[in-house]
Amino acid sequence: MQPLPRAGGAYLDARGDGRALRVSWHTEAEVVVLSLWRDNVCTGTFQLAVEDVPGLLDVLSQGWRAAYPTAG
Template identity: 50%
Template sequence: MTVIPLPRHGQWVGDLRGQGRSVRVSAHVDVGVMNLSLWRDDTCVGTARLAPSDVATLISGLSDGLAEIAVQPPAPAEGDGGRLSRLEERLAGLEFRLAPSARPTAVARVRRMARTASTSAGRWLRDYR
C-alpha cells in the first residue's frame, strides 16, 4: 500500500478577536505567488496575491513589529482574558484566606462522605440482586 500525502493547503492563524475571523497563507508554486486570504467562518472575504519579493517585505515588516512588541510591557488582556485573570486572582485570595488547618479537615470530610456513599451503594447493589 502506498501512502500519498495530502496536499498542503496553507497555514491558518486565528484572529484574537475571534468571531470566526482568520488569515490563511498559501503558496501557489505553479504560478509563483503567495496568497494571503482573510476568512470569516468558512467564507473567504478577501485575498492578496503576493510576489516573492513582496512576501519578503511583508516578513520584514512582521519581524520589525515583533521586535518592537518584544521590548514593550505586555498589553492588558482584552475580553474574557481580563475576566479570567480577575477570577483567578479572587480564587487565589480565597484559597489563601482558607486556614491551613481547615484544608485537611475538608479533605477528610470529603473522604468520609465518599466512603459512606460507596458503602451505601454497595449495600444497595447487594440488596438489589
C-alpha cells in the same frame, strides 16, 4: 474553511467570531495568497508576489522586535 494547499497555514483572529487569516503558497503562479475568512466564507484575498515575501517578513519581524523586545 476549505482545505488548504499543501504549503500554508491558518491563523485565528484575536477578535474571534469565526475570523481567520489563511496563507497559501502557489509556486506555480509565484505568489503567496493571503485570504481572510469568516466561518467558512472567504471574504477577501491578496496575492503577494514571491519576490515581495522577504520585505513582508522584514516588516513583521522588525515590528515584533520593536513591540516586544524581550521576546524571542
